[in-house]
Amino acid sequence: MVYLHTGYMITPLGEGVAANLKAVQDGETRLCMHTDVHGERLVEPVMASLLDEERYKIDGFSLFESLCIHAINGAKASATVNLQDERCVFILSSTKGDIWVSMAESAKKISSWFGNPNQPIVVSTACTSGVSAQLTAWRLLEDGLYSSAVVVGCDVQSEFIVSGFQSFHALSNAMCAPFDKGRDGLNAGEAAACMILSSRPSAAGWTLLGGSIHNDANHISGPSRTAEGSLRCLNDALERVPVSDLAVISVHGTGTIYNDEMESLALHRAGVDNVPVTALKGNYGHTMGAAGLLETLLTLYALEQGIVLPTKGYHQQGTTWPVAVSNQVRHTTQAAFIKLLSGFGGVNAAVAWTKQKTWQSVAEITIEAPADLTSLYRQTVGNYPKFFKMDLMSKLGFMGVECLLGKVREQEPSFTLDTEQAALIVASRSASLKNDTDYQCTIRDKENYFPSPSLFVYTLPNIVAGEIAIRHHLMGETACYVLPEEQALEPVIHSFVSTTKAHQLLVAWVECETAEKYNAHIRLLIKK
Amino acid sequence: MEDLKLELKRQIIDVLNLEDLQPSDIDDAAPLFGEGLGLDSIDALELIMIMDKQYGIKFQNKEESKAALASIDTMAAYIQEYRTK
Numbered sequence: 219m220v221y222l223h224t225g226y227m228i229t230p231l232g233e234g235v236a237a238n239l240k241a242v243q244d245g246e247t248r249l250c251m252h253t254d255v256h257g258e259r260l261v262e263p264v265m266a267s268l269l270d271e272e273r274y275k276i277d278g279f280s281l282f283e284s285l286c287i288h289a290i291n292g293a294k295a296s297a298t299v300n301l302q303d304e305r306c307v308f309i310l311s312s313t314k315g316d317i318w319v320s321m322a323e324s325a326k327k328i329s330s331w332f333g334n335p336n337q338p339i340v341v342s343t344a345c346t347s348g349v350s351a352q353l354t355a356w357r358l359l360e361d362g363l364y365s366s367a368v369v370v371g372c373d374v375q376s377e378f379i380v381s382g383f384q385s386f387h388a389l390s391n392a393m394c395a396p397f398d399k400g401r402d403g404l405n406a407g408e409a410a411a412c413m414i415l416s417s418r419p420s421a422a423g424w425t426l427l428g429g430s431i432h433n434d435a436n437h438i439s440g441p442s443r444t445a446e447g448s449l450r451c452l453n454d455a456l457e458r459v460p461v462s463d464l465a466v467i468s469v470h471g472t473g474t475i476y477n478d479e480m481e482s483l484a485l486h487r488a489g490v491d492n493v494p495v496t497a498l499k500g501n502y503g504h505t506m507g508a509a510g511l512l513e514t515l516l517t518l519y520a521l522e523q524g525i526v527l528p529t530k531g532y533h534q535q536g537t538t539w540p541v542a543v544s545n546q547v548r549h550t551t552q553a554a555f556i557k558l559l560s561g562f563g564g565v566n567a568a569v570a571w572t573k574q575k576t577w578q579s580v581a582e583i584t585i586e587a588p589a590d591l592t593s594l595y596r597q598t599v600g601n602y603p604k605f606f607k608m609d610l611m612s613k614l615g616f617m618g619v620e621c622l623l624g625k626v627r628e629q630e631p632s633f634t635l636d637t638e639q640a641a642l643i644v645a646s647r648s649a650s651l652k653n654d655t656d657y658q659c660t661i662r663d664k665e666n667y668f669p670s671p672s673l674f675v676y677t678l679p680n681i682v683a684g685e686i687a688i689r690h691h692l693m694g695e696t697a698c699y700v701l702p703e704e705q706a707l708e709p710v711i712h713s714f715v716s717t718t719k720a721h722q723l724l725v726a727w728v729e730c731e732t733a734e735k736y737n738a739h740i741r742l743l744i745k746k
Numbered sequence: 747m748e749d750l751k752l753e754l755k756r757q758i759i760d761v762l763n764l765e766d767l768q769p770s771d772i773d774d775a776a777p778l779f780g781e782g783l784g785l786d787s788i789d790a791l792e793l794i795m796i797m798d799k800q801y802g803i804k805f806q807n808k809e810e811s812k813a814a815l816a817s818i819d820t821m822a823a824y825i826q827e828y829r830t831k
Contacts, residue, residue: 592765603784606765668799671791672762 219716220359220415222424222571223299223366225515226292227411228274228285229502230267234292235519242516242527243547247501249393249405256281258377262384265391266375266406267503279327280316282374285410286328290370293412294332299366301332307364308338311351311371312507313561315340317378328370336364344561345470347371348411348510349429352557352569356426359417366417372410373506380406386439394473394504396497396529397482397543399536404472407503411511423574424518425716429556430454434564441480447566448484448558455556456488458570464493465552466526468517470559471497471543472504473531477560482537484558494550495543500530510567514557518571521553574716577723577743581626583618586737591617598624602689609653609676610736612685615644615728618740619686622724626742637691641720642683645699645707646729649679682728694720704729704739711743721745751822757796762789774818782817790815797821802830 230248231241308329315321325338355367390403432450434442553573680698755769805811814824
């Protein structure tokens with residue numbers, strides 16, 4: 219599994235997640251007409267969102283390299299990942315970097331700044347670079363070659379880039395309007411964004427589920443008229459995350475006629491027309507090598523607040539197939555999304571992300587000595603004579619679960635345990651010590667040697683789980699742990715989240731030290 | 747014979763923890779396993795132990811014990827014939 223540890227971005231709207239999230243929610247942009255870019259006079263002015271060179275330039279480094287360093291520094295500040303570790307890899311996402319300098323050299327300067335001992339990897343797949351770079355990191359971590367990755371994306375605008383896009387008639391002189399009827403092109407943008415990924419779980423639990431890259435095999439600059447590549451990427455992503463879990467699909471949404479039309483068809487063909495869609499280029503323009511990282515991070519951190527970000531510039535359906543896009547903030551309870559991009563070279567890429575579910579306590583009860591389990595049984599069950607054959611530990615666990623389910627059904631009368639999938643964990647400190655003593659008594663006296671099978675069976679500490687499973691027909695996992703204290707169960711429970719199909723978990727701490735000293739703490743947890 | 751049957755019933759209730767049963771609830775001729783008292787295989791092992799511990803009877807094979815432990819009637823008859831204590 220690959221987890222997001224931290225994310226950071228530097229954009230004309232601000233530095234860091236909080237400033238950018240607020241600005242996007244408020245519909246802000248720094249897009250405006252520029253007659254020059256970083257001191258270069260343009261023949262034709264451009265609508266662009268540009269960064270302040272003075273603010274970020276580090277001596278001895280280009281603006282591009284400096285921005286990458288600032289973005290990594292921002293992400294590093296709150297990360298527990300050691301960037302100097304030999305198991306940490308640097309991945310740079312850029313379409314053109316510094317143009318006249320090899321991006322490999324820039325990447326080496328950047329990784330060396332942070333003392334990283336490994337060869338950095340530059341991913342340069344045009345506008346999909348930021349998603350492709352995530353996939354490269356995902357593969358390296360899943361493969362176990364590295365245990366953490368610093369993925370940074372950046373591009374800096376210049377006369378070189380702007381003039382090229384102008385020659386393609388891809389730019390709009392108005393603020394771009396993704397998916398809108400009046401859209402007529404994209405805007406140039408600048409940003410640097412960084413995510414630090416690790417195979418070690420993070421507290422927030424955002425997981426990169428992977429994704430795929432597909433080529434249209436159609437045209438080196440134009441989007442496919444049939445959306446072949448994007449469709450395949452979406453379909454692959456949907457295999458990793460169920461559509462019912464999706465809060466949003468964060469699309470490319472450049473604001474060109476052809477890109478947005480192509481994406482609307484891809485969404486339609488993939489059958490996800492109804493999933494909310496967000497496109498952020500109305501706020502930032504097209505930030506190229508940074509886009510995949512910037513837009514992934516903002517989509518993700520917005521979901522952390524239960525929000526789907528608005529699409530600035532959208533007013534009226536402007537694609538053949540309707541897209542569930544909105545210029546307003548929408549609220550969601552889901553926490554999974556797909557990030558989709560397309561680019562020159564016919565390339566398309568998508569990644570799926572989800573916030574890992576956690577166990578949430580629905581109900582709990584405790585039973586402590588000298589509680590009379592037999593009276594409790596007679597009051598609440600009464601028709602399960604097998605109860606009397608059980609050892610104390612089983613009686614305690616059995617009655618604990620009975621009382622717990624009774625309590626749950628007071629709130630929710632129709633509640634049932636999923637007999638195929640519900641899991642049961644029992645744990646204790648003393649395990650079967652009391653039963654072991656009882657059984658030993660039946661074999662101690664060689665003159666009166668009558669080993670009892672019914673005592674012997676209860677000398678296994680997991681028999682209580684079997685008794686509970688029989689009572690409730692539970693055919694899922696039943697686990698048993700012996701631990702110094704109940705608290706030690708927590709990592710076990712946590713590790714159960716992503717590695718089991720179970721969505722209901724009974725946790726029974728059933729401790730029987732002696733016939734007089736016993737206690738049980740039974741919980742019902744639901745995966746949410 | 748009737749005393750022996752009553753004694754058997756008391757022992758079964760006690761050893762097998764048939765908490766809510768009285769000796770009078772157990773029909774002499776009814777099967778002990780399956781639909782009768784609903785005893786299971788671990789109970790059968792405990793009955794084999796009672797036969798050994800209380801009456802000195804060791805079964806030679808499974809068929810023999812199965813026939814002997816079918817009901818209170820068969821247990822009592824078997825004990826009367828083969829008991830060694």
